[in-house]
Amino acid sequence: MEIPTAFRWVLLALAVLQLVSLLTVLRRLRAAEPAQRVDARIDVLDSVSGFLLLAGLGFAHLPVGFVGLALMGLAILLKGVRFLQARRSA
Numbered sequence: 502m503e504i505p506t507a508f509r510w511v512l513l514a515l516a517v518l519q520l521v522s523l524l525t526v527l528r529r530l531r532a533a534e535p536a537q538r539v540d541a542r543i544d545v546l547d548s549v550s551g552f553l554l555l556a557g558l559g560f561a562h563l564p565v566g567f568v569g570l571a572l573m574g575l576a577i578l579l580k581g582v583r584f585l586q587a588r589r590s591a
Contacts, residue, residue: 504561512559516552523548540583547576 504512526548530541550572557566 504558509559509561512555516555516559519548519552519555523552543576543579543583546572546579550576 523545526541526544530538530545532538532541550569553569554566554573555569557563557569
């Protein structure tokens with residue numbers, strides 16, 4: 502299965518936008534409070550995994566895309582755990 506060239510360019514453009522969003526998340530990583538830093542680290546993992554997924558599909562390198570997909574699943578799992586912890590303590 503081959504991805505058409507036009508879709509590859511779209512995926513690569515989305516990967517560049519994902520890198521730009523990663524810069525804003527990295528700024529939040531410098532927060533002073535530990536709870537905000539943990540959330541920012543999970544957001545960094547989410548942004549990096551999204552970039553890997555889009556870049557892997559855009560360059561037709563599926564193993565990189567699968568690594569991005571696995572990391573994205575881990576980020577979603579961590580966000581769910583953090584949500585349940587916050588809900589339980591409230």
